[in-house]
Amino acid sequence: MNWRIPVGIVLLLGAVASGWALLTRMTTGPELRQEIGGRPDYLLNDFELVVLDATGKESFTLRAPRLARDPVLETMDVTTPRFLIPPRQDNADAWEVTSKTGWISADGDELRLRGDVNAVSDGRHSDKVNIDTQELNVFPDADRIDSPVQVTINRPGSILRGNGLDVNLATKQYTLQSEVESSYAR
Amino acid sequence: KKSDRNQPMDVSAGKQEGSLDDSTPTVLSGGVVIDQGTLHAEAVRAEIRARGGDIAQVVLTGSPATLSQQMDDGSRMNAVASKIDYNVTTDTVVFTGKVNIKQPRGTLSGERVVYNMTTGQVTSGGEGNGRVNMRIMPRNAAPAEKNKASGEAETD
Numbered sequence: 001m002n003w004r005i006p007v008g009i010v011l012l013l014g015a016v017a018s019g020w021a022l023l024t025r026m027t028t029g030p031e032l033r034q035e036i037g038g039r040p041d042y043l044l045n046d047f048e049l050v051v052l053d054a055t056g057k058e059s060f061t062l063r064a065p066r067l068a069r070d071p072v073l074e075t076m077d078v079t080t081p082r083f084l085i086p087p088r089q090d091n092a093d094a095w096e097v098t099s100k101t102g103w104i105s106a107d108g109d110e111l112r113l114r115g116d117v118n119a120v121s122d123g124r125h126s127d128k129v130n131i132d133t134q135e136l137n138v139f140p141d142a143d144r145i146d147s148p149v150q151v152t153i154n155r156p157g158s159i160l161r162g163n164g165l166d167v168n169l170a171t172k173q174y175t176l177q178s179e180v181e182s183s184y185a186r
Numbered sequence: 187k188k189s190d191r192n193q194p195m196d197v198s199a200g201k202q203e204g205s206l207d208d209s210t211p212t213v214l215s216g217g218v219v220i221d222q223g224t225l226h227a228e229a230v231r232a233e234i235r236a237r238g239g240d241i242a243q244v245v246l247t248g249s250p251a252t253l254s255q256q257m258d259d260g261s262r263m264n265a266v267a268s269k270i271d272y273n274v275t276t277d278t279v280v281f282t283g284k285v286n287i288k289q290p291r292g293t294l295s296g297e298r299v300v301y302n303m304t305t306g307q308v309t310s311g312g313e314g315n316g317r318v319n320m321r322i323m324p325r326n327a328a329p330a331e332k333n334k335a336s337g338e339a340e341t342d
Contacts, residue, residue: 126207155206157240162202172206180202180214184234184241185194 041071051108059140060085078102088143088170093121111138130154143170158184187258190223191277195241211235224256246270261290277303295319
């Protein structure tokens with residue numbers, strides 16, 4: 001039997017298979033390609049990172065035991081992050097924010113903190129403020145923080161609890177959207 | 187009661203806006219309930235001025251806003267008005283707009299009533315604040331008679 005025919009068939013199947021593999025690789029979304037990749041492009045262990053804003057001023061400092069960067073989305077996942085957000089103007093306070101996990105957007109303008117989140121102001125220019133929640137989104141350049149879930153705000157002489165927090169860190173104006181309970185004690 | 191002012195003030199509301207350093211009044215809306223000792227108040231909206239946890243003033247507005255409190259003699263005062271301005275520092279409450287204050291010893295209604303929580307003194311009416319209506323219940327009448335008597339003893 002002429003051997004060229006089976007060899008030809010095998011080669012054809014090989015060509016089809018590799019073509020198919022190439023085709024499916026090209027049409028997969030970044031997530032799948034990332035999962036295929038799986039590994040961050042770089043890891044930092046026990047580091048301190050100072051992030052600057054567009055004007056070169058310090059936006060925030062981040063200290064953590066581990067940071068992994070996603071090569072495709074260019075976002076960063078951080079373990080037990082500790083963010084130090086400097087005061088924006090003279091009479092404002094600095095804030096320190098900690099949580100179990102953190103996520104930083106590609107251009108560093110949004111931080112998502114999840115799990116035992118605590119934000120505390122240094123009380124240098126006004127009463128010390130302590131904010132506790134399970135979810136907090138921080139927008140350093142916009143000087144804003146918000147949270148969709150329950151938040152507790154402790155200040156000297158008052159405890160405030162509610163859902164849907166939105167705070168402007170520069171003006172210190174806040175809004176709690178629902179289920180607000182507060183207690184003022186001498 | 188006098189001791190109310192030394193109790194924590196618990197406030198609940200649908201929504202709250204303010205500033206973390208109390209530099210602007212805290213505005214509560216969406217149904218406000220305030221409790222401080224025996225004092226209980228309800229309103230549609232409230233503004234609270236505080237400084238370092240010390241509340242200086244609470245302004246309640248509603249249709250109407252209500253405030254009730256137990257007196258030191260154990261009796262209860264119930265008041266309704268369009269606006270209730272509670273100045274915590276001076277322990278004075280100013281009721282304005284369709285005011286009606288009910289106490290066992292009688293009722294008082296008018297457009298503006300000032301009530302001193304420390305002395306129990308009530309000042310009402312005054313220039314441009316319309317007429318005052320007051321009904322004082324006879325001291326020794328038995329409760330049944332008191333109700334009957336209250337039908338006749340109407341002073342204007």
